[in-house]
Amino acid sequence: MMASVLVVGGSGFVGSHLVRRLAGRGLRVVVPTRRRERAKPLTLLPTVEVVEADVHDEATLRRLCADQDAVVNLVGILKGGNGDPYGPGFARAHVELPRRVAEAARQAGIDRFMHMSALKADAAAPSGYLRSKAAGEAAVRSALPSATIFRPSVIFGAGDSFLSMFAGLMKFAPVMPLAAADALFQPVWIGNVADAFVEALLRPESEARTYELCGPTVYALRGLVACAGEYSGRRRPVIGLSPGLSWLQALALELVGGPMTRDNLRSMSVPNVCADGCELPFGLAPAALEQIAPGYLGALGRPSR
């Protein structure tokens, strides 16, 4: 019986939605975080325990896995430095950490393990992000062959950092000079992603499977940015940059610690769309961005009271 779940990386955007759903089903959930403050809203949920812990430490992971029925790993970063095949930050967060978490789960006798990867993860992908996600999948599979792996396209919903970031930028920028404006995405709603994890946790047939997660529509990045502007009431002209200017923008933002790196740009050279259209697992119905995004992006555009 599934009674208790450890959600590593549970304090973030995906985690907070998933943890709420698990708690809503009466499951006990443990969420380790580097800073308890970051997971504060989750501490209000009655069956959720937020603990400050170093999840890179093997002894800590062994303690966290004791008495759990399942483990979910959601840890991920977008900036991991540069290097071949990937930068040191990606190696630590996307490869070494999942290996340690899966190994600790295996030693604790847990075989229900959910691992969050990314669409188009591939050892031969053009970015360190995607190559490290592929290495993380391989590390998890080798420690725990029964693990379930998810590969979503970009995820949207309340608290996202993608559409909300563009809406935030448009508050100040009169025009949006956009790198990789023709890059393709098939955004999937956070509610669908969280439901897919919950279903997989409860269904034995998800063992050893890899699921791609996409929404119903493919968009070019320029179209998504236009949506973010329209729904937040901050419509701005979007100006697609040439490949050379895109690279220069990414380099400049990387150097000042801005919201993009050259590695992110390389990730966007691969169409971020699902092989099987938008068929979600477990019979889930994919939600349209046009139905969901106006609600939470509209709130960003309204003055706070």
Ligand SMILES: NC(=O)c1ccc[n+]([C@@H]2O[C@H](COP(=O)([O-])OP(=O)(O)OC[C@H]3O[C@@H](n4cnc5c(N)ncnc54)[C@H](OP(=O)(O)O)[C@@H]3O)[C@@H](O)[C@H]2O)c1
């Ligand atoms: N959001 C998307 O559109 C999207 C799309 C495809 C795939 N994904 C994948 O989905 C997962 C969740 O994404 P998200 O959007 O929820 O990310 P997020 O909001 O940034 O949350 C990241 C989580 O990972 C933890 N974390 C980050 N770096 C860490 C490190 N070095 N060591 C230990 N913990 C670390 C954070 O915990 P602390 O509380 O300790 O900070 C946080 O709980 C990631 O694996 C991401 O790659 C996301």
